[in-house]
Amino acid sequence: METLPPGKLRFIPLGGIGEIGKNLYVYHVLDQLLVVDCGLKFPDEKMFGVDLVLPDVRWLVENKAAIQGIVITHGHEDHIGALSFVLPQLGNAVPVYGPALALGLAKNRLGEKKLLDKVKLIEYGPDDVLQLGHFVVEPVRVAHSIPDSFGVAVRTHAGTVLHTGDFKLDQTPVDGLLFDIPKLSRIAEEGILAIVSDTTNVERNGYVPSERIVGQTFDRVISEAPGRVIIASFASQIHRMQMAVDSSKKNGRKVAAVGRSMAQNMDMAAALGYLSVPEGIRVRADDIATLKPDQITILTTGSQGEPLAGLSRMAAGDHRQVTIQKGDTVVLSSSPIPGNESAVWRVVNKLFALGANVIYDALMPVHVSGHGYAEELKLVLNICNPQYVIPVHGERRMLSLYAKYAQEMGWLPEDVFVLELGDVLELDTAKGEVVDRVPSGAVLIDGDTGKEIHELVLRDRQFLANDGFLNVVVVLDSESGELIGGPEFLSRGCFYMDSADELLAEAAEVVEKLLEDEDKEEEAPRETEALQGDIRAVLKKFIEKRTGRRPVILVSVMRV
Template sequence: MTLIEYGDDAIAIDCGLMFPENDMLGIDLVIPDTTYLLDNPGLLKAILLTHGHEDHIGALPYILPDIPVPLYATRLTQGLIEVKLKEAKLLDKIELNTITSESVIEIGPFKIEPFHVCHSIPDAVGYAIHTPQGLVIHTGEYKFDDTPADGRPADLDRLRRYGDEGVLVLLSDSTNAERPGHTPSEQIVSAAFEEIFDETRGRIIIATFASNISRIQQVINIAMRHNRKLAVVGRSMVDNVKMARELGYLTAPEDMIIHVDDLDDYPDNQIAIVCTGTQGEPTSALVRMANNEHRQVRLREGDTVILSATAIPGNEELVHRTLNNLFRLGADVIYQSLRPVHVSGHASQDEQLQMLQLTRPKYFIPIQGEYRMLVLHGRLGQAAGIPPENIWVIENGQVIEFDEEGAFPGEVVANGQILVDGLGIGDVGKVVLRDRRLLSRDGFVAVVVAIDERTGELVEGPDIISRGFVYVRDSEELIEEAKERVIDLLESGATHRDTAANVIKNNLSQFLYQRTRRNPMIFPVVLEV
């Protein structure tokens, strides 16, 4: 989520989510911290979306209830947003504006021109934002593909024209800044799919992102040429395919798309399936198939499974587990390490340099990527002739201000991560995550005692309950020693409820560590009777 502010007006570009890191136990999603906008009500005038991937639109249902501003998006992106807003019961509360690469949008002091870019989803755009201070270019996520799946290359002439007009600052995608050369075309994937369909006599199951409409169209085209019916499996995949067909972004004969319940009506060599699950998500269609738990699709020998995606960092273990389970079921599994069944939707170094050469900005801010990628992209900026002092490698929350004298760092605004856990938004923080990590590592021990409220003498217990620490039946001696330790502590004068709880916790923690070299969480429960 990028904020561009002038005076009392601001616009945001994208409003995405990220998936939790490995140590964020129990967390479902991570969304941007909007404290700065909430502290400045009325500042944000609109959100402009570059494309329909989760990391660019996924946080809208969580942000819009508190900041209900108009949205601007291309038709396909708007369709994907509408699915989300409908689920969140927000569809009739938010103004949605459809734009094209020919639109001109005026919001306060900003005159905004979307321009077409190639990405792994149709209808992706970047934005040229004319401000009183100068022209700002936000590339969105892009690559320069001369033969894209939808037949629409990026608008290089428009980018060159902006460069001729004079660009104040370029904000450009850094995701593939570590990759030399040029990102391969989507046509490589089509060729690989064609070969696999030619070779295969059994069912073909293709897993891809539900939002990768271009890849789904590739599957449809090749399945048609090989006289295969196509079943769509996975709730998000079904929803997106339905929406994209209604809007005309997916085309297929009516009798080609079949319901998953009708698979057994056709021989295996006439069946293809497209489904979700490329990241090993536990409830996704592919994972349930791999675990032999899918109600409608049971994998068997002779099936070919194509994983048409790469693992998002942090998801590797889940993806590898899914691949192993697919192989165990006897399926022939094809993934990126074996054949070119996926290409990135992001520009590699040659294209990033080309973007810099086309737009020729005075200032350059690398965006979208891990810090090392931003640094490497910044070095490309120097190679393109931008002075090092005009390249700003910044982290979340850092403000860069521009005036007649140049650019300089401004304040750092609130930039923490807001964690979504079930229905809770932002109510899980560092302390809760720390406790979850401790529980997952060493478990817990609960100690329950009852003491006389007048004398402080032990009336009942101690009872010790353990989960995730030791198997009680195999550790009865340790548990009995722990009970004796608690009795000795209470008889030593720790008679008040609050004092007894602290003494039990500290001493029992030390005792258990000495005996096991483990640090379970200790929960003392002291009842006064």
């Protein structure tokens, strides 16, 4: 990593660009680095056997001695979820700064990995100023769907960058804590070199509704439900927990948190003072069966259709403590993350089939986004009035639309940067330009083992899912190399064996002809590995021509 001259600043996104999730952004001045957020994202339906998707931090690991700290903006998984994977790669020596709730949520994950006693976690509040080497970081409270959410002003010798984090302009937030517009305005008056802004809801016009609307809906749903109420949301949605507790208390219901992450976060939020649970309201998950259906509200995870989460297991009928029954009301208090839609609706359909009344955002306002709509994004951009505009936290269309709005508002095209993962954007007061690229991308994790899944393994899984596999066995004379047995075929997911006699006979002829031709051309029998490659190549061409499919082809050559 080169040392930058004074007056130069570089911004390097290693996640959160062209995607929703795995936010990780790097700032570089002189010979030092600062990281903002360290999140994960969940796999889409084509990532077979993948449980988590993490940012590729190879470049960070190579330059870990330069990192002054990791600053966390809030406690959602797409901003903290990769800490337990990334910190060990950095030697666990890099300090992590975050608000109390975010660190509390992170501790749960770090504890599961037995890392709590190895990492340094430092809490910051809304009035703190952090001196991290050449960086001065000043938090700015924002409104979001989780308490203790912040943007950060990153002050450097080259200028100040306002990193918004996730935000909306909620005038009646559940916790009563407003976006600190006066502080943002003060920072803006001092001059902002660049804004790095959330763009998630840039496609939606106007202003996002207040979170309090969800509480009003919970009141109605819980008061009218004839039986159990099951509310599914992210385990980090502390505001939703509070609204569910309050509505349940009004209607004489107990509350049970089902699932380890939901129960852990409820305990932690209550201990830190972010959640108020009246005495006698909460019951253990094992006690649900002892209560009448109209006396219990159940909080669980699984609003994104995750196969191992509570709601999905209930819908599949294999949850230990909760079996869906007629008269249950199930509330999905979230909207599907892009890529999760099919999984969510699959769970919803199963719940309906089991006799549950399922309520989701299209039917009633049981979810409000934590991300501001277009007019909120424009307002914050105007307040900041930066020299440069850098949209993040969105898919490519979102970044491009935000850039379009910025240009319509008066920013020059050359001062608005729609980046790619790994781009190295260099800024000074004269100009901004992408000057380099660093290694970036995604690391795929198997949740059971915690090990990385190589992209070639994922590709094979995708081929298997789409086109199946074909296994062929041939037996050759070990001395002459002549065919003395087979070819024998076994197919799974490619074609139905019992109705493919003609196709298999032609495939056998293709293999036999290849072996005959090689016998004529070669003085000595070919090496087994080379012969396997030849058989695989001719079969691949033949099968694709005849069926249009490209199965994974496994070739076994036996010599006797």
